[in-house]
Amino acid sequence: MRSIWKGAISFGLVSVPVKVYSATEDHDLKLHQVHDKDQGRIRYQRRCEVCGEVVEYADIDKAYEEGGQTVVLSDEDFESLPVERSREIEVVEFVPDAQIDPMLFEKSYYLEPEKVGVKPYQLLRQTLEETELTAVVKFALRQKTRLGALRVRGNTMVLQALLWRDEVREAEFPILEEEVKISDKELKMSSSLVESLSTDFTPESFTDEYQVQLRQLVEAKLEQGESIDTEATFGVAATEEGEGAEVLDLMEALRRSVENRRNAAREGKAGGEKEPKEEKPAPKRRTRSAG
Numbered sequence: 001m002r003s004i005w006k007g008a009i010s011f012g013l014v015s016v017p018v019k020v021y022s023a024t025e026d027h028d029l030k031l032h033q034v035h036d037k038d039q040g041r042i043r044y045q046r047r048c049e050v051c052g053e054v055v056e057y058a059d060i061d062k063a064y065e066e067g068g069q070t071v072v073l074s075d076e077d078f079e080s081l082p083v084e085r086s087r088e089i090e091v092v093e094f095v096p097d098a099q100i101d102p103m104l105f106e107k108s109y110y111l112e113p114e115k116v117g118v119k120p121y122q123l124l125r126q127t128l129e130e131t132e133l134t135a136v137v138k139f140a141l142r143q144k145t146r147l148g149a150l151r152v153r154g155n156t157m158v159l160q161a162l163l164w165r166d167e168v169r170e171a172e173f174p175i176l177e178e179e180v181k182i183s184d185k186e187l188k189m190s191s192s193l194v195e196s197l198s199t200d201f202t203p204e205s206f207t208d209e210y211q212v213q214l215r216q217l218v219e220a221k222l223e224q225g226e227s228i229d230t231e232a233t234f235g236v237a238a239t240e241e242g243e244g245a246e247v248l249d250l251m252e253a254l255r256r257s258v259e260n261r262r263n264a265a266r267e268g269k270a271g272g273e274k275e276p277k278e279e280k281p282a283p284k285r286r287t288r289s290a291g
Helices: 075-079 115-131 184-196 209-227 230-234 250-270
Strands: 005-011 014-022 062-066 069-073 088-096 105-113 133-140 145-153 156-162
Touching: 005 115, 005 133, 014 115, 088 145, 105 115, 115 133, 115 145, 115 156, 184 250, 209 230
Parallel strands: 005 088
Antiparallel strands: 005 014, 014 105, 062 069, 088 133, 105 156, 133 145, 145 156
């Protein structure tokens, strides 16, 4: 991996020099656009509306327009901002992990310590791990002031950029204000279904089926050309959405779902699958008194 930024984590008088790396990547197949008539590649050009010339990316500035006036901002203008020049990941507070709304999470970055910062890095990492706290930080990256969450992943610290609170829209659905009566029987049946599906989360057990099937389709078309047989490729005939769907009332749908889960569990047990181990409840964390 190649670092995209260098800076330092600062909390109190402690400074931990770190290098920042993108922690995520896109696994989608890279597709481009072509003309359906002759398969000619469709490309986008940055063309100036005034002179009509195609402009190189290096010659493009950003601009803001208000009240008929335009303010042009060059790279030098952005670099002149004090916060943009800062190379500090400033810890402003430590909060319980569960208090950060997942809706705020944006992009994730790995933090690697510089050689002189290994010990304070490990000290902070271990402290966060043992206290089960997340460090809320402020930093500037790529012409944007950001709020972030500094947390532990394995033996590494991860910086997760957060959206600002006003960047998250509120859900306003009048239909959810209407009173809906849920019977005890429906709630009990729903709880049984949830319990039957409860397990430990293992991300590696899930696959992006769309990308797998898209790759199958591409490989089949490379081999067979336009005369591809999709039923032979995917093993099933394509069906119209909703075709053959059976309409069930809520209780019947819940009852069948629970029964299907029970049958699947019996078949798995008969096939030699091990039952999940019963986990002991996690010890309650001590809370700090205010003041």
